[in-house]
Amino acid sequence: MKFAECMKRLGGESAFEVLARAKALEATGRSVIHLEIGEPDFPTPAHIVEAAKRALDEGWTHYVNSQGIPPLREAIARAVARTHGLSLEPENVVVAPGAKPLLFFAIMAMVGPGDEAIYPDPGFPIYESMIRFTGGKPVPMPIEEARGFSFDLDLFRARLSDKTRLVILNSPHNPTGGAIPRKDVAELAEMLRDRDVVVVSDEIYQRIYFGDDAPASIASFPGMFEKCVIVDGFSKTYAMTGWRLGYGVMPTDLAEGITKLMVNSNSCTAAFTQRAGIAALEGAQDSVAAMTAEFRRRRDAFCAGLNRIPGFRCALPGGAFYAFPNIAGTGMGSKELADLLLYEAGVSCLDGACFGPYGDGYLRFSYANSMENLMEAVERVAEVAPRWAAGGR
Numbered sequence: 001m002k003f004a005e006c007m008k009r010l011g012g013e014s015a016f017e018v019l020a021r022a023k024a025l026e027a028t029g030r031s032v033i034h035l036e037i038g039e040p041d042f043p044t045p046a047h048i049v050e051a052a053k054r055a056l057d058e059g060w061t062h063y064v065n066s067q068g069i070p071p072l073r074e075a076i077a078r079a080v081a082r083t084h085g086l087s088l089e090p091e092n093v094v095v096a097p098g099a100k101p102l103l104f105f106a107i108m109a110m111v112g113p114g115d116e117a118i119y120p121d122p123g124f125p126i127y128e129s130m131i132r133f134t135g136g137k138p139v140p141m142p143i144e145e146a147r148g149f150s151f152d153l154d155l156f157r158a159r160l161s162d163k164t165r166l167v168i169l170n171s172p173h174n175p176t177g178g179a180i181p182r183k184d185v186a187e188l189a190e191m192l193r194d195r196d197v198v199v200v201s202d203e204i205y206q207r208i209y210f211g212d213d214a215p216a217s218i219a220s221f222p223g224m225f226e227k228c229v230i231v232d233g234f235s236k237t238y239a240m241t242g243w244r245l246g247y248g249v250m251p252t253d254l255a256e257g258i259t260k261l262m263v264n265s266n267s268c269t270a271a272f273t274q275r276a277g278i279a280a281l282e283g284a285q286d287s288v289a290a291m292t293a294e295f296r297r298r299r300d301a302f303c304a305g306l307n308r309i310p311g312f313r314c315a316l317p318g319g320a321f322y323a324f325p326n327i328a329g330t331g332m333g334s335k336e337l338a339d340l341l342l343y344e345a346g347v348s349c350l351d352g353a354c355f356g357p358y359g360d361g362y363l364r365f366s367y368a369n370s371m372e373n374l375m376e377a378v379e380r381v382a383e384v385a386p387r388w389a390a391g392g393r
Contacts, residue, residue, distance in 0.1 A: 011129035014354035018338075022348035033377045035365040036348045038174060038322065040239040042294075045287040048238060051279030055272035064271045067259045068095025068247070072274045075281045080230065080249050083206075084220045091252045094259055095277075097269045099204050099233035099246030104130055105261040106229045106248065107166065110198045111136035115165035118156070122175055122324075122352055122359030124202070127168050136165070142358045145315060145326060149178025153187055160191065167192060170202040171215045175355045175364040176324040177299075177317020179209065182216040189221035198254075199224070203232045204246075207288060209319035210296045219249075226251055236320075237288055238280045245273045295321045298367045298374055305378035306365075310389040323365045324352065330388040334360055340387070345380040 018036045026032045067073065073090035081088040096102050103126055111117050113135035119127040121140035131138040139159050143149050169188070171180040180188075192199060201218055209215055219228040233246030248258060262268070299316065303323050306314040311330030314323055327337055335351040341363075342348050352362030367374055 006133055006135070009129075009132035009135075011125055011132070013125050015350060018342070018348060018350055018354075022342060025342065025346075030346055032342070032346045032348050033369065033373050033380070034348050035367070035369060035374075035377060036350050037368075038236075038320075038366050039241045039368055040236060040291060040321070041368045041370065042239040042287075042291050044239050044243070045280070045283075047283045048240070048276050048280045051283075052243075052272050052276040055275035060271040060275050062271065064268050064274070066262045066266075066268045067255070068093060068269060069271065069274045072277050073247075075278050076247050076249065079281050080232075083214070084217050084225075084230070086220065086225055088249065089252075092249050092255060094248045094250070094255050094262065095269050095274060096246050096248070096262060097244040097266055099202075099231050099235065100126060101262075101266065102229070102231045102233075102246055102248040102258070103127070103200065103202065105258045106198070106200050106231070106250075106254075107131060107136075108134055108261060109254065109257050110166050112165075114163065116161060116163040117166040117168065118159055118164060119168040120151075120170055120173065121357065122355030122362070123168070123170060124174050125355060128356065131166075137163070139164070140356060140358065143173060143176055143178065145176075148181070148318070149173060149176035149315070149324070150180050150184060151188075153184060153191075156188070157191055160195070164195070164197055166198050166200065168200045168202065169218060172205040172209055172317075172319025174205065174320060175322050175350070175352065175359065175362075177320045177322045178315075179211075179215045179318040182213070185216040185218050186221060189218050189224050192218075192227070193221075193223045197227065199228045201228055201230050203230055204236050205320040206232060207237045208292050208295060208321060210292075210299065211318055215319060229254065234277055234280055239287075239291065240276075240280070243273050243276065245269065245277050295367065298369075298371055299323070301371065302365070302367045302374045302378065305375065306381075309378070309382050310385050321366060321368045323367055324362050325365070326361060327363055328361045332388055334363055337388075338363055340384065341381060344387075345384045347377045347380050 073093040077088040230249040234240040314325035338351040352359030
């Protein structure tokens with residue numbers, strides 16, 4: 001079968017490929033600790049589940065508005081207006097089955113053949129994949145450990161060109177857990193405000209942060225919302241990965257275009273999950289605070305454990321639920337080490353290069369697992385450390 005040429009430009013998402021290998025290893029009787037998938041290990045809060053059950057009983061099982069049901073779009077507009085200091089209407093909101101389609105749609109809507117798009121590297125693999133799919137030119141922007149896993153703003157300025165059509169920001173960041181400092185976001189806004197570019201601000205981890213202040217959104221700075229797409233969803237904040245419920249907040253003309261992409265692809269997002277989304281946003285938020293506090297506790301213990309392993313250097317991430325240790329001191333390549341940890345230690349993690357060339361020399365561990373399993377994982381890694389600490393393989 002001959003596929004269209006554009007299909008050759010699509011990439012994948014290595015986390016699911018590694019998960020499949022880890023599951024196959026488990027099927028042989030091996031014990032594997034799963035630290036590869038970025039998925040909260042907490043149950044969806046009960047009041048959200050109950051709202052979905054109630055919606056099913058009430059008959060929310062048919063087609064609904066492709067842009068999203070008005071009550072949910074109203075709730076999203078209120079929530080984002082409050083957190084971002086913006087004046088929003090339901091018409092600024094598009095609901096989709098997950099945040100990923102909103103990334104897909106925004107890139108499709110704004111990037112064409114020959115257009116340049118700047119994106120973080122290492123970064124979520126779908127960014128580069130979709131830029132290439134549209135025929136655009138991916139322009140990677142290194143996320144640097146020495147800068148707290150943020151940008152070199154001088155380099156960012158140098159990579160802007162007359163062909164730059166799209167800029168993707170992600171803070172807190174996957175895979176590093178880093179967050180862009182507010183002063184740097186302000187400077188990025190100054191660089192971009194008067195340019196003919198659109199900024200996709202991927203904020204899926206925005207409420208999972210460990211400092212005193214919430215991560216800054218570029219959409220909150222003067223003159224920026226008019227050229228921004230805020231992408232967020234319910235998967236990470238409310239442990240709803242399987243519910244497939246995300247949203248974008250954007251200028252109304254762009255919302256109209258992205259709604260057309262929804263019509264042509266998904267028709268609409270499942271009605272009863274949207275009713276659950278209202279309960280998530282407008283119900284008690286104590287589960288979010290409790291989950292974030294537990295992630296912080298795990299982060300502190302897990303990163304401290306990794307830093308005791310020869311050849312590992314792990315910065316303390318500011319948000320999300322990932323540790324991204326530098327493993328250059330082991331003398332091993334990141335894929336080689338990730339494979340060794342899976343097959344010899346029974347610890348499943350990701351090679352940093354899965355997230356782009358600038359991720360080489362790092363591993364990504366998701367600490368969305370129990371404290372018991374995380375500490376066991378540290379012990380297992382430490383047990384095989386003599387393989388590289390002694391200079392051998």
